[in-house]
Amino acid sequence: MKQFFKTLHHVCIVVHDLDKTVDYYEQLGVGPWFDYPKAGPYVEFDVPNRAASDAMRYKCVDLDNVQIQICQPSELDSPQRRFLDQHGEGVYHLGFEVADRDAAEAAARALGIGVTARGARADGSGFAYFDTRAQAGVVLEVRKSA
Known part of the structure; x- marks a missing residue:
């Protein structure tokens, strides 16, 4: 089995x-x-609430070995907003860099892992968030840079 949760790219922390x-x-x-x-x-953008996604604010910092992303969700309903309201501030997801976003998403689906949000660009870059909180303790994401 191809390991697609292998190269950690970032840790995303949700804050008020x-x-x-x-x-x-x-x-x-x-x-x-x-x-x-x-x-x-x-070219494909499937998220639970487009307006909430567009309204989220992010800041990033590149460390020597990983990126930290800080996310402040708007008051609109989104998975990040619900996490913040239910659990308080903390790590929302781990993002892993992959060579092929489509293949990683398909492999996760084949393992029975549900996709909660996804986006793909014409150049093959994009992301997919997986419904892994109950099993992994955190949301897992795969991403492909342009």
Whole structure:
């Protein structure tokens, strides 16, 4: 079986106040932070709530070995908002880099893992979030960079 949860790319932490959290990390010497880079348009974009997805705020920092993403969901209904309301701030998902997003998504589906959100671009880049919280303790994501 091909291992697609092998190369950790990022850890995503959901917070109430993005600016306050980034300020704290900067006081610890963690930075520089940048806005999550929105790449080109998706040819496929299946998320539970498009407006909520569009309204989320993200900041990222590249460390030597992994990226940290901080996410502040809007008040609109989304999986991230529900996580924050039910569990408080914390790690929402782990993102893994893959060579082929489509193949990784298909392999996960073949294992019976449900997809909760997905996006694909014409160049083959994109993401897929999996319904793994109950079994893995966290949402798992695969992503392919452009």
